[in-house]
Amino acid sequence: MKKIDLIRFFTILFFSILAFCMSTFLSFRIDLTQDKRFSLNTSTIKLLKNIQDPMLFTIYLDGDFPSGFQRLKLESLRLLEEFRAENPNIKYILVNPSENSDSQARRDTYTQLKNSGLSAIQIKVEEQDGVKEQQIFPGAIVSYQDKEWPVSLLMDQFASNPEAQINASIQNLEYSLATSVKGLTDNYRRSIGILHGHDELKPIETASLELSLSKSYDVEHFNLREFPIDTITGEPDLSKQVMQLNSFDLIILAKPKMYFSDLDRWLIDQYLMNDGKCILMLDAIYAEMDSLSYSPDFLAYPIISDLNLEDPLFSYGVRINTRLIQDMVCASLNDRKSILPWVYFPLLLPQTNHPIAKNLNAIKMEFATSIDSVRVPGVKKTPLLFTSPYSRSQPMPGKVSLSTLYNKPTQSKFQEKGLITAILLEDSIPSFYANRIAPKTSYRTPPVKANNAKLLVISDGDFIRNQRNLIRSDIPRGAPLPLGFDQFTQQQFGNSDFIQNAIDYMLNSKGLIYVRGREVTLRLLDSQKIEKNKNLIIGTNLIAPAGVILIFGIIFRILRKKRFVKFSK
Template structure:
């Protein structure tokens, strides 16, 4: 008896000792185990770096609580688990889930206040065993840090996708959405972006949403080239203070002096994002009595410079069978007028095929009157980011563009070996000056013929970064088409370009992270509803019951001897 007691005491002592050692080791060495195949809950190095930036309390309020549809319960759970990961690495991060519709008496006021903040609810149809009902959900969160506030969209809008598909896509981008928001409000701005003016570029109201997005992470300011005529050297020196220059749809010719300023800015390591319309054509000019307009080449005096850098934007248009939808009036004018959806072939709807981080996991991107880009061999690395579909071809200019094109009949043979035309290209390397071995437009003592390692992105559509204007003359979200109600991924693409050019590649890599989410087949579940319920709920309980009975039986049999 005494031996048995001593043995039990010894076992207890060893157990207590092991537990104490494990606790001490746990406090000294922190590690969380992620057993998922795709490492869904393992934060990337970039996210961990962003978390370390948070030195003061940061609170996140998630408006997804209460009676949620099944898909959104999954999104809620994934959000909670991911936020717990963020919190485990920094105790300054706190979060809570709230139900904006919990108090019926105050719900309308709360909904209104959230709407004013830009947190728009979505109404979804819930299908439960064939029974449909409507539900309002706020797939949003708000992060607050040092009197700064940022909205976090938790649901990614994917065109043509079901609610389930949207939730899956959102879960894939969840880490990016949260990390990006924390980064925006906790990071000290360093890089500077210049928005070039002076050559008929887009007005600020037309690129307001792009400017807003860039301003959240970088310093941004307009930069005019008008001063080149009076003080070219001073203008170049001022431009060199910026890390990135964005040239958005210039419509007026660049002088040789202005070209030299841009050229030397690039030679000295300045990054550039070119959004160029090589053909003069736009949708507004089509909405007239004839429904037609003339598309003609635009001379910007940049061809030789682009050629030297290793590419050429041809003064042609891309006609693509995978065009964007357009609504046009049909029938007689007056009460009989109807609006019908057509495919507008001069507005390619491009889905990225490249695995480059800039475009990986992005949805459809809308172009308008885009031109094909030729890449030339000159030692510069070129990566085609976006290209037209296989069923596309080149239309030369000048040529008439008519709305009646929506009714034309085509066959695949018309596009044989003509498609996959580059529309956006990334160039990386040591660029050579277009003014090498040439007389300089203005004297410059620090002229450089061979550039530093650099990169630029060329997009053959100046309107890709253009946001539409609503009836109240306010800019709508970049990528949103008011005529069809579709939301394209233009904003994400532009921001990925900016981040990549400014070497903020970490967030882009988070966005391109692949997450695998296995789903149940709803139709099979409905067909075998009782069987599915038994397998998912009853069977685990039955297994536990059998295990308990077996354990009790074995225990009694062992100690009854």
């Protein structure tokens, strides 16, 4: 008997020591969730492996906040724990920027955070003496070596309830935090060229986008019509112009107004045929807000044919129509008396799961037109932005009048839906010059079709134009404002995020951007059912635990009594 007890003792001791050693020296994690919400994307893991020095995430979500922000904080901390499991150099701290009792010190902290790139929001917090407004910064500052990167943890979403906004933000957490890691550790910077030479948007009008892109990319302005001079012949050197253009990883053409010669079109075409990436933002209709400064209406008319780009675009697989979009789901216009919605400013709420547009804030366009998709073999087409079910297209030439601002639109007249305003073309885009005579040049003939080209076409030339300050006194008059911000209605739209996501996707379509397309199911309680069955739930939670314990106690007592009765006999 003693021998059996000793064997049992040493067996238990052996397995206890083995379990202790395994838990101490071996580390493994198993994700049993259906949507793998506790597993990091392989692109994120690769980025984390590149961190050689301590990286500090300072999360500004400490404090007594509503439940939604508490959930956002907990999910952020959980994700950072996943990061740290992959690389112990990951560190994080929680900070409450409002904890200082000195009001001047708090204001200084707020100013410092705003200067670092974080945005503040106002929330209402219930306290014993009533409800007060509190300023919070739902974001983080990531520090690595001598660099910093601001991260917004709360996504802007137009017309979304707070719960949906929090849910979308939680789904986007991995992408937001991993993007900061990429920006701080990536030593290779791709180049972006903003084209000029055809009266495009001025640098001051794209300054906000350039500032945002400059954190991750090298951004340059490139004049398509200014050719380098050959030092021997003294003549313009086409081959050098082609080499300079092809040195860009992506080119942007925003709102050209002048005619494209055959050579101009060939330069862009050969760039695409060499698997180039290009974003075209074109106005098919002349319609400018400046025209309303002199008159309550103006004549809008087609100008797309004046650019000489219709034929190349058609051969690639798209046609930009000359019908002006009106949409009942629209942004507002400030006429200095009131702020009223205007049908010529369509608001596009992303309706796709594509990583470029998924979960984005509403996107504002001005005087946009619809886009048709043309069937071209080998070209993958993905519409990214659509109008609402309550839209229509107005034939041009036609009058644009402020009277539509003051007269409520009749829904029965807005029966068109899903008009495309942005479309992405990918893969084997054919050359416009495949069966045509190319401009006379000694440069080698480009391929007749691309293998992995990408072309994003947007039917609003002002899509990336930032407003310039006319109202605020604390910054210089005429200074560029953030892209997508309307100073007259104080609304922030998602134009900047859309373009940055598009650039990230086009330059690295198999990388980190696909984390945005990941679907994480948040299994939340049904608030309506909770309210309906409130008393039943409270009663069950009070009585059920005590009842279960009582039942087990009775069963245990009966079994124990039977056992002792049996032994007594």
